[in-house]
Amino acid sequence: MVDKQRPDKQRVEKTRRKPGETRDKLMTAALELVGKGRHFASLGIREVTRQAGVVPTSFYRHFRNMDDLGLQLVDELGLVLRRMMREARANVLQADKLMEESVGIFISHVQANRSFFLFMAQGLAGESRAVQDGIRSEMRFFATELANDLRRLRLAEHLSDADLEMTCDLVVRSVAFSLTDLLGVSPEDDYQIDQVRKRTTRFLQLIFVGAAHWKSADLKSR
Amino acid sequence: MVDKQRPDKQRVEKTRRKPGETRDKLMTAALELVGKGRHFASLGIREVTRQAGVVPTSFYRHFRNMDDLGLQLVDELGLVLRRMMREARANVLQADKLMEESVGIFISHVQANRSFFLFMAQGLAGESRAVQDGIRSEMRFFATELANDLRRLRLAEHLSDADLEMTCDLVVRSVAFSLTDLLGVSPEDDYQIDQVRKRTTRFLQLIFVGAAHWKSADLKSR
DNA sequence: AAGTGTTGTGTACAAGTGTTCACTAATGTG
DNA sequence: CACATTAGTGAACACTTGTACACAACACTT
Numbered sequence: 001m002v003d004k005q006r007p008d009k010q011r012v013e014k015t016r017r018k019p020g021e022t023r024d025k026l027m028t029a030a031l032e033l034v035g036k037g038r039h040f041a042s043l044g045i046r047e048v049t050r051q052a053g054v055v056p057t058s059f060y061r062h063f064r065n066m067d068d069l070g071l072q073l074v075d076e077l078g079l080v081l082r083r084m085m086r087e088a089r090a091n092v093l094q095a096d097k098l099m100e101e102s103v104g105i106f107i108s109h110v111q112a113n114r115s116f117f118l119f120m121a122q123g124l125a126g127e128s129r130a131v132q133d134g135i136r137s138e139m140r141f142f143a144t145e146l147a148n149d150l151r152r153l154r155l156a157e158h159l160s161d162a163d164l165e166m167t168c169d170l171v172v173r174s175v176a177f178s179l180t181d182l183l184g185v186s187p188e189d190d191y192q193i194d195q196v197r198k199r200t201t202r203f204l205q206l207i208f209v210g211a212a213h214w215k216s217a218d219l220k221s222r
Numbered sequence: 223m224v225d226k227q228r229p230d231k232q233r234v235e236k237t238r239r240k241p242g243e244t245r246d247k248l249m250t251a252a253l254e255l256v257g258k259g260r261h262f263a264s265l266g267i268r269e270v271t272r273q274a275g276v277v278p279t280s281f282y283r284h285f286r287n288m289d290d291l292g293l294q295l296v297d298e299l300g301l302v303l304r305r306m307m308r309e310a311r312a313n314v315l316q317a318d319k320l321m322e323e324s325v326g327i328f329i330s331h332v333q334a335n336r337s338f339f340l341f342m343a344q345g346l347a348g349e350s351r352a353v354q355d356g357i358r359s360e361m362r363f364f365a366t367e368l369a370n371d372l373r374r375l376r377l378a379e380h381l382s383d384a385d386l387e388m389t390c391d392l393v394v395r396s397v398a399f400s401l402t403d404l405l406g407v408s409p410e411d412d413y414q415i416d417q418v419r420k421r422t423t424r425f426l427q428l429i430f431v432g433a434a435h436w437k438s439a440d441l442k443s444r
Numbered sequence: 445a446a447g448t449g450t451t452g453t454g455t456a457c458a459a460g461t462g463t464t465c466a467c468t469a470a471t472g473t474g
Numbered sequence: 475c476a477c478a479t480t481a482g483t484g485a486a487c488a489c490t491t492g493t494a495c496a497c498a499a500c501a502c503t504t
């Protein structure tokens with residue numbers, strides 16, 4: 001039971017020495033387990049180290065506990081989101097297809113980093129408070145960046161800063177919720193995925209129609 | 223489930239015999255733990271029975287495993303939601319205050335059933351697939367009921383059924399997301415709670431402004 | 445070349461885990 | 475009333491869990 005896995009040849013030499021090797025292995029292992037349907041909150045140290053092919057004690061060389069590992073995962077999640085944003089900025093050319101293309105990019109990134117987004121969706125509610133706040137702050141950052149882009153593209157000239165920020169906040173939330181739809185269907189179910197894509201796009205369109213008529217329409221109700 | 227625990231006198235006699243006594247105690251115990259910050263996915267049978275003041279074996283008299291308990295909690299959650307809907311229907315009189323009042327009712331119900339909604343927010347992403355689907359279907363039901371109400375109140379006459387349904391779906395999602403905001407702040411922090419209330423209300427207003435101008439504005443982009 | 449900190453390993457242990465089993469008391473049905 | 479059913483109990487099982495400790499191999503500086 002101890003060395004169930006060790007099909008290697010010369011791994012038998014006790015220790016290996018790549019820089020953050022084991023650390024990455026542990027984080028990846030946690031993500032793998034999440035990807036397999038486990039909930040992050042239910043993962044244990046031993047379980048993760050087992051999945052990573054590492055002895056339990058090694059865990060403590062890199063993390064204090066599972067929450068700590070979760071926090072570091074949030075940081076990496078931030079990188080993934082920034083990559084996504086960069087790609088969106090580079091690829092969305094005409095304004096009229098802005099939403100379709102953005103949603104498309106989002107969906108393909110989710111597919112490419114399924115476990116990561118699974119972890120994000122899980123962390124949003126529950127889990128350690130720190131992880132929760134981390135994810136929330138990533139979303140805020142995303143929303144303000146989106147607002148900046150819309151300003152830059154002159155697509156929201158009639159909105160006050162506060163109203164624009166609110167709109168973007170709502171956009172990000174809607175997309176984040178679609179995330180849970182997307183993660184609920186199998187990655188091969190192209191039909192369902194397309195349904196999510198269409199629905200999300202229409203949500204965004206509805207929101208922007210609302211934004212376009214915002215000031216003019218409702219001002220009375222505070 | 224109603225009266226959480228029973229500081230009774232003559233409990234010392236071995237066994238008691240109320241109908242679903244222990245079953246309710248177990249469900250309540252799970253909710254209590256969730257309310258204390260634990261994540262449902264990380265709860266164990268022994269932990270729950272301990273909190274309920276019951277011997278571990280009793281658990282199996284009522285549930286096959288924790289997922290089963292979760293499923294039954296979803297059912298009760300449905301009742302809570304329906305109560306909320308009924309109250310909203312009874313109390314929302316004038317259409318112009320519709321959103322403020324609805325959001326208010328929502329928030330007060332969340333405060334009154336904090337653990338329940340905590341469980342719901344957690345179950346939305348992650349957890350057993352069955353629980354996830356259950357919650358999702360509760361939300362769908364909620365959305366269609368909302369659509370019916372809006373039809374009945376003649377507040378959405380210019381929208382097609384499909385568009386109305388989409389709008390209500392978006393509304394429910396936005397409110398559900400606000401749920402996680404609300405659960406993130408302490409129940410005594412009235413200022414923050416009011417912030418959430420205002421933000422959520424404005425989200426809904428924005429959505430309905432969009433819905434009001436929907437057909438006319440965007441039809442081309444299918 | 446020697447020393448120093450870092451990372452990984454093996455062993456160990458006390459607690460906690462899910463589940464089974466045989467038991468007992470209360471309840472509802474005949 | 476008798477009796478089958480149900481809902482509770484305690485002891486026992488085979489594991490798994492988090493964490494501690496002492497040690498070994500490597501990567502750095504000196």
